[in-house]
Amino acid sequence: MRAEIICIGSELLLGDIADTNTQYLAQRLSALGIDLYYSTSVGDNLERLLDCLRRAIDRSDLVLTTGGLGPTDDDVTRDAIAHLLGETPVVDDILADELQRFFRLRGMEMSTNNLKQATLIPSARPIRNTYGTAPGWWVTDGGHSIVAMPGPPGELRHMWETEVEPHLFDGDSIIQSRTLKLFDISESRVDELLKPLTSSANPTVAVYAKQDGIYVRITTKAASLKAALRAIAPVERQTRRILGAYIWGADDDTQESTVAAELLKRGLTIAVGETITGGSLTAMLSSAAESHIWFRGSLVLPADAARRTSAPALARQVATQFQPDLAIGICGTILPESDPPMGEVTIAILGPGSGTLTTATHRIRRHRLRTIGSYYALHELRGALVHAKNRNSATGYERSIREAT
């Protein structure tokens, strides 16, 4: 299936807002195995939009539009589709009632121009919009479809995930995917090791690089959810057998959420000391859910403090100041005259009751040192947590509990 996207809105071409819908839809389509060949942005102009729609319906099976479904005169998406098919939009009573209820529930007066949002043409069926006043249109014309969706990303994504994607292959099959997340390995190495899997057509296996590591996405099209999960499972097992040592999470996991989950599970608390990372490790950790339960505190010193202290000394210092179960210190320096410019971070983790100290050193590109240095710290923390005992089973904790109370 060949798809293309048309984003409608003059604000996109004035640079007033960034288009995030294209990347979102591109990712969803790619996971479904649907080819996306073009994405076009066009202003709120009937003639130019009609021109884009004509070309799109001619060369693509599935045309996704975003935006231009508002109530005002410059919202021209419905008019352009009606023109394209030679049909006339008329107010649909059911849609008008729903729209009136939407306003009534919010204690608002509905203005008459909102009725434009309750119109349909014979070739279109409405798509429910839970988050706004603009229903979408699902238009079928010969073998081609136009799916017109609203522009606000929240409305678009919810409509896509609940009303469009599940029905794309209606009567045919469902789509399911699973993303495994890796760190401390390069994209090309993952690609190489997974060669036998990435050439498969169903499930498809795609490798891509993100800031927090390398993602492996396994996607399948199947007759039922059960069949889909059955198809994904052996590919996930094989991926884990080859790359298990690098996998830190799956699907919606973030590096900080996986560390948070381990700390919560084991009932452990943590304190942080930073120099060259300047607070970015602290900011990542503290943004994880329930961080107030396990985050004891953090000390951030100037970037050049590594001349006067070391990562182990910093870990000891925050262990004394905040009395946590685990303390992590991260220090670093810029490597002079390196090309490309490089830096080096050392991470020290002081185990429960100051019983164990592990250190690790990593070289990182200078302009990403704060972020990637922090990810390495989370990576080392996960490693340390695997070996850490639960709070209740370690004698070392008893002292820190006594001291803390």
Place this chain on the structure above:
Amino acid sequence: MRAEIICIGSELLLGDIADTNTQYLAQRLSALGIDLYYSTSVGDNLERLLDCLRRAIDRSDLVLTTGGLGPTDDDVTRDAIAHLLGETPVVDDILADELQRFFRLRGMEMSTNNLKQATLIPSARPIRNTYGTAPGWWVTDGGHSIVAMPGPPGELRHMWETEVEPHLFDGDSIIQSRTLKLFDISESRVDELLKPLTSSANPTVAVYAKQDGIYVRITTKAASLKAALRAIAPVERQTRRILGAYIWGADDDTQESTVAAELLKRGLTIAVGETITGGSLTAMLSSAAESHIWFRGSLVLPADAARRTSAPALARQVATQFQPDLAIGICGTILPESDPPMGEVTIAILGPGSGTLTTATHRIRRHRLRTIGSYYALHELRGALVHAKNRNSATGYERSIREAT
């Protein structure tokens, strides 16, 4: 002048990367008064790109392309332009020499496929790329131009600002702009207050919202730089007269860089205490240039620590621990049952020698509390610094100097 953009790269249509170039170029074009009617993304496919180029050159005066200038077989931008004009790319000796020097300087071997990046066609002149190996092409064909630029945003922006934008109206006039940056005021309020200015055609005045505040961009087209600056000056003066109290910087300033500059100028040091902002204020401040000179240290406590401490108490605590000239404490809470969800931050600033204490409280949308709370802290810091004396002229500092040495 009518412009359009073509973004080239299969990774855009797979959703692997977000296209940030379109918004950037759209903003630059809009400030220049150039109409942008279409922006299209297309994959690394010669035939489809050629199709897009044909249509673009037909309907637009200025076609900007980004991407597809790399050395590998799937980089097809040069080939497509050559095809379009019926010309043949040949290696240009000067470009080849420059490319070889680029690699030699970095102690790297140049592979032969890089020579593709040193090719030209008769209708194209090269555009210097300071940040990478791919020079751009500036192609003139009849009254139309194609400007082919690299895809990586850093390379693209630098090339646009230094090599393309200044020559867009060559022999004719130059373009100059000035951006004033505001905080703690809404976009619509700025728009309203600047109404008399925003309707002017030259200089144009544009208002837009960014994460760190509201920007007012004044742009003019003039015969010389001197004439341009002369045209901008009265509009800047008028803007400052109307909105001066909200303006914190201009052009490349960031909120953190303006605070850093004030601290450096006055020879003052600072320490930070945070709860609900979780280290984001620290991360912003420590990322400013020369932060090791004036940043003494930071203490980050759990988000719920505000139950046990207050912003003034936190400022006093870090003043004691790090012995800075200025100490800032920021605490906050989530407001229960607010709709939309809101939070409140309190910022306390302890002046030199603990002589003065100022506090301020701001309400902020919950999902932006960490970022906007940190910006409010920088905003309050700037206010406090205006009143702070230089280190050498204040008796309070003498104590802290004695203590620190």
